[in-house]
Amino acid sequence: MAFRISFFRTPQHRVFNYKPRYWNPEKEEFEERIKQSRAKVSAEKRNEDKPYIPGGSIRGSFRHRHEVERRYPARQKIIRAIIVVSLIVIIVMALYLTQAFSYLFKIFQ
16 A cells, blocks of 8 residues: 655546436347348458458559549649648748848847
C-alpha cells in the first residue's frame, strides 16, 4: 500500500449502472443468425467470383489509382496551382515581416 501525498483531492471513480428496460433474447438471437448467414453467403460469393491471388488486390489498387489520375488531370492542376500560390503568399509575407521588423528596430534604436 503506497501513501500518496496530494494537495488536491482526487475524484472517486464513477460507477456505470445501466439496466435495460426491455430485452428480447429471441429477437437478438434471430438477428445474430441473420448476420451470420449473410456473412457466410458473402464469403461464399467472394470465393466463387475469383480465386485468391496473393498481391492481386495491391496490383489492382495501383492500376485504379493510375486510371483515376488519368481521368481527372484538372484536379492535379488545381492542387499544383494552390500549392504555388500558397508558397508565393508565404514568401511575400516573410519579406513584408522582415521589412516591418527592420523598420521597428530602426524606430526603437
